[in-house]
Amino acid sequence: MTRYLATEADQLALGEDLARMLSGRSGVVHLRGELGAGKTTLVRGLLRGLGYSGTVRSPTYTLIEPYEIGGERIYHLDLYRLADPEELEYLGLRDLLDGEALLLVEWPERGAGVLPAPRLDILIEHAPPGRRIRLSPCPAWQEGFDDSLVQQCEPHHIIL
Ligand SMILES: Nc1ncnc2c1ncn2[C@@H]1O[C@H](COP(=O)(O)OP(=O)(O)OP(=O)(O)O)[C@@H](O)[C@H]1O
Ligand SMILES: [Mg+2]
8 A cells, every 4th residue: 555645745744653653663664765755855754753853964975874862763874875785884784783773774775685674664656746655564563553554564575
């Protein structure tokens, strides 16, 4: 199942809804979609929904932006510029995967083989003038997700 998001404001609002579903959870979230699909916009809404009021910069060049919001640690990654998945080791990925932090990862394909399978896979597609979005939470995360948005976890998304 998918939902149509006609404007950037809708995209931000869905991010805020997602904050309620993801609050207190840890693990990896994959954000998939072409350049300009609205991945960062969704993260912006999500962080706002968690209570963050500062600026959310795209981690295009830093690759990773850390947040601490109400005792929760969130890392926003953009792997577009990753030359090799092995570079994730230098970013300290192992330390981030400590079972407590939430990792929101744009361009997870670039980390294939090193980045763990996601607990939630989000796919955003261009559908002019808006976007179409689909959420695939793994079984352990299905409870609490809005049914109208959710699709079964795809077989290749194996939970760790
Ligand atoms: N639902 C929507 N409808 C229309 N425009 C949108 C929607 N969501 C986001 N946008 C717009 O799309 C543009 C790109 O958004 P954004 O930077 O979030 O994309 P991205 O997927 O993170 O891209 P990149 O792969 O380059 O990091 C922004 O101008 C944003 O306002
Ligand atoms: Mg982005």
